[in-house]
Amino acid sequence: MARDMSDKDILKMELEQLQKEVKNTREPVSKTAKEICEWVEAQSAEDPLIKGVPEDKNPFREKGGCIIT
Amino acid sequence: RPSDTLTTLKTESETLKTKLEEERAKLHDVELHQVAEKIEALGQFVMKTRRTLKGHGNKVLCMDWCKDKRRIVSSSQDGKVIVWDAFTTNKEHAVTMPCTWVMACAYAPSGCAVACGGLDNKCSVYPLSLDKNENLAAKKKSVAMHTNYLSACCFTNSDMQILTSSGDGTCALWDVESGQMLQSFHGHAADVLCLDLAPSETGNTFVSGGCDKKACVWDMRTGQCIQSFETHESDINSVRYYPSGDAFASGSDDATCRLYDLRADREVAIYSKESIIFGTSSVDFSLSGRLLFGGYNDYTINVWDVLKGTRVSILFGHENRVSTLRVSPDGTAFCSGSWDHTLRVTNRFSYARLLVNWSGSHSVITPL
Numbered sequence: 202m203a204r205d206m207s208d209k210d211i212l213k214m215e216l217e218q219l220q221k222e223v224k225n226t227r228e229p230v231s232k233t234a235k236e237i238c239e240w241v242e243a244q245s246a247e248d249p250l251i252k253g254v255p256e257d258k259n260p261f262r263e264k265g266g267c268i269i270t
Numbered sequence: 271r272p273s274d275t276l277t278t279l280k281t282e283s284e285t286l287k288t289k290l291e292e293e294r295a296k297l298h299d300v301e302l303h304q305v306a307e308k309i310e311a312l313g314q315f316v317m318k319t320r321r322t323l324k325g326h327g328n329k330v331l332c333m334d335w336c337k338d339k340r341r342i343v344s345s346s347q348d349g350k351v352i353v354w355d356a357f358t359t360n361k362e363h364a365v366t367m368p369c370t371w372v373m374a375c376a377y378a379p380s381g382c383a384v385a386c387g388g389l390d391n392k393c394s395v396y397p398l399s400l401d402k403n404e405n406l407a408a409k410k411k412s413v414a415m416h417t418n419y420l421s422a423c424c425f426t427n428s429d430m431q432i433l434t435s436s437g438d439g440t441c442a443l444w445d446v447e448s449g450q451m452l453q454s455f456h457g458h459a460a461d462v463l464c465l466d467l468a469p470s471e472t473g474n475t476f477v478s479g480g481c482d483k484k485a486c487v488w489d490m491r492t493g494q495c496i497q498s499f500e501t502h503e504s505d506i507n508s509v510r511y512y513p514s515g516d517a518f519a520s521g522s523d524d525a526t527c528r529l530y531d532l533r534a535d536r537e538v539a540i541y542s543k544e545s546i547i548f549g550t551s552s553v554d555f556s557l558s559g560r561l562l563f564g565g566y567n568d569y570t571i572n573v574w575d576v577l578k579g580t581r582v583s584i585l586f587g588h589e590n591r592v593s594t595l596r597v598s599p600d601g602t603a604f605c606s607g608s609w610d611h612t613l614r615v616t617n618r619f620s621y622a623r624l625l626v627n628w629s630g631s632h633s634v635i636t637p638l
Contacts, residue, residue, distance in 0.1 A: 215283055223289055227536075230305075241560045246273050248556050249601050250617060
């Protein structure tokens with residue numbers, strides 16, 4: 202538990218972790234960002250908070266009221 | 271290395287941190303918003319609060335949606351945990367915990383139980399009875415035991431396991447039936463304030479954030495920290511995976527939200543404005559990941575365009591800090607909980623049905 206550890210132990214723990222992380226493989230942002238954008242664009246059309254939901258199909262619409270058809 | 275002093279350890283740590291940032295910087299060849307330049311900007315956003323859930327006697331601290339997209343569990347400083355039907359605003363269940371400041375609550379995937387905890391240092395599971403008169407507290411199961419407050423909890427993919435984070439600086443995975451700790455996660459240097467489980471398709475990882483300003487990604491099976499990020503300038507109050515699992519967002523007391531790309535292994539966006547000076551308590555994505563909702567300590571909710579880095583909307587309504595915020599499982603609405611004792615369910619206001627046919631053809635008025 203971090204609260205029970207001495208400052209020295211915490212630093213040792215951080216050091217070990219950093220030594221591991223330096224060796225992680227990484228990909229360029231130009232590639233990963235492009236994939237994130239593509240993923241979002243593919244999903245956006247079906248995102249109810251982006252495209253909205255017609256009031257009569259909105260499960261949270263206010264009770265009562267009318268629609269004009 | 272018994273001869274290591276605090277100073278030598280610190281120096282080595284600083285050197286490694288610099289090296290790590292250099293390695294990360296080599297692959298930082300473009301900004302996310304630059305890649306997103308060609309994407310169509312989002313239009314005007316009108317949001318409307320559809321339901322206000324009143325019933326808590328004090329600050330709402332946490333909430334979670336049921337997979338049925340209509341029920342909500344919320345917990346409060348007054349020790350109460352309430353299960354609501356958000357469609358009708360009816361309270362379906364209420365439990366009084368033996369402690370105040372119930373900082374964490376979660377709905378089980380089956381919808382048949384809720385988990386909660388806080389200043390009692392525990393996470394307890396309450397099976398939800400169909401009999402409204404049954405005393406839920408009688409069937410309570412104590413699952414997790416920490417040595418300091420419980421800050422967050424969530425069920426894994428089934429009702430059988432719970433992940434917890436605590437003020438004691440650790441996270442842990444527990445078996446609900448036996449109460450046994452299956453795995454513990456050490457690495458934060460101070461209180462862990464939040465966690466989020468990766469979407470099931472992306473494997474067994476979760477992310478945590480803490481008072482040490484770090485966000486850590488963990489392997490649930492080995493207990494190892496895979497990646498960590500330390501770019502926030504203050505406590506991280508909320509972390510949430512991006513829907514694809516390749517990134518996560520964080521919200522902090524430093525008044526910013528940030529996006530971390532897991533494959534590029536770096537922060538790729540900061541969502542901030544000079545005018546926003548109060549901390550972010552909670553963040554969540556819309557279904558597609560295009561929008562990031564942030565609840566703030568200045569009582570507002572800011573809505574960000576995740577790709578372009580701009581704010582698309584600011585929502586007012588709560589009369590005190592927004593402490594918790596989650597988008598519903600099907601993305602049709604989001605719920606925010608506040609220190610003003612209420613929860614609000616909000617979604618887009620669609621003008622579609624307000625258009626009236628003026629061409630002279632017969633119009634019919636139909637009650638909804």
